[in-house]
Amino acid sequence: MQHKRCVVTGANSGIGFETAKALAHKGAEVIMVCRSEDKGLAAQAKILENCPHDRVHLLIADMSSQQQIRELGSAIHDQYSEIDVLVNNAGTWISDLTYTEDGVETVLAVNHLAYFLLTHLLWPLLNTGEGGRIVNVASDSHKQVKQFNFADPYLTQSYHGLRSYAQSKLANVMFTYELDRRKPIDGVVTNAVQPGLVYTDIGLKRTTWLHAFAWKVRRSLWRGVTPAEGAATSIYLASQPEAAQKSGLYWDNCRPKPSSAYSYQEEDNARLWEWSLEKCGIEAYFAPGF
Template sequence: MTAATDRWTERDIPSQDGRVAVVTGANSGLGLQTARALAARGAHVVLAVRSLDKGRQALAHISECAPGAKLSLQRLDLASLRSVQAAADELHAEHPKIDLLINNAGVMYTPRQKTEDGFDMQFGVNHLGHFALTGLLLDLLLPVPGSRVVTVSSFGHRIRAGIHFDDLQFDRSYNRVAAYGQAKLANLMFTYELQRRLAPRETTIATAAHPGAAATELQQNLPGPLRKGADLLLPLLAQPAAMGALPTLRAAADPAASGGQYYGPARMGGTRGYPEVVASSGKSHDVVVQQRLWAVSERLTDVTFPV
């Protein structure tokens, strides 16, 4: 029986036996907790990570928490489209199907940096890398009833957020908060447009989630004044990473979830609490911008979708 909506926990994850879940950024934080919880319920979890050494440490940790867990490692650097293509090719060779693709990895408030392909680091990793990965793997999900693409966004999609088509890579003027807002808004717009395209298929859905305030390594790039405030407030506001992962897990595993839903904590302004269906910003629902972003993302990544 499913718990009340405000008390959904890992115990409510149904059996994942026979399912294959690919979790990006699974070596730490939310991704590690997401991978651990799914493995504990029987899924074969692929830890898609940039550092194989850190991935092996995560694999050992999960194996200790869930003896007998079915796990494997996949090298994936979302800041490189070459790496994304290579990872997709290797996953095709290893797995005839994928049930869950969890686009979790991300960077936050990084100084001005570019990816290997010349994209703004936050837009390139958080959005374009996952856009490309999803497009390249979707053929492994589409035949599987109940399959899902879950993309992790953030409350940051509301903060100084917009899709800056005139300067997507922040070449003219860089602001790390605005760049993060754009990337996280793009995650939601991608989810909603993907769900619109998936709807006629009726086998695969796209959902999204945000962790609220969670104690992870993402805060390491906060600018000086924000970092000082975060050091004071996060111990009071932040949930453990295991709680922060619950919205992702519910979006991935709750049998009652529907395509296009967005899960997150609802208490204390969306920073804490058990996962519920929550609202995203009005901007995130702009269909014209969603479709324009999709077309631009296809062009930038040279990846087209089979839907």
């Protein structure tokens, strides 16, 4: 990975931190994207502790804000001529229905629309090298919802944090397949990842005490794997030579596996794509734009 440049979102904790650390320790230049400068600086310092080089950078963006994602894209374009890997990893689970400044339900905004918009913004940079790689961190929890709720995408009729989370992870898989179908060149590969049940704090940050308690019990009783183990498939897809030829697949334990039957429905995947274009105000997905 010595001449590779990787962008990892949500790189200050959990799976994203371990992904950024492993890629940096393999020799890659890493651009960490974090929401909090303090947490980002602490994580960057930790990664640099035993790193064979100092090309680990930090950019700050709240991925719930489309304005901040556009500023992030602009900063990456200003500072770098190309990138090899984009790991869309930042994710959240929120117990209560909340909206972003763009008027989008926050979990869907951070977990899906941020992946969709950042990929659009960085596409021109991914396309310039030998072939870029996009890794979308999804989850088997996408199987908990039967379909994407186009009639009420923010689930306002009966909001539940877990359902909203599961739907957003379904959107990750649908986006991956549709991106693979639509991409105008074969060089850039795109895949979705199921990291497993991972012992992180995702369920403790913006959840009610009951959900936080349930998450603590679940990750302990079901023996969640460590964040380093959870990051293994993201790292594999970002770095292994044999993975450079694989695209449009759903991965678990460094192997492709089937996602839910619904996630293969091309009509709804195309519909989600159109909905996402509209929500992000994108006219031509594969053309540069801020």
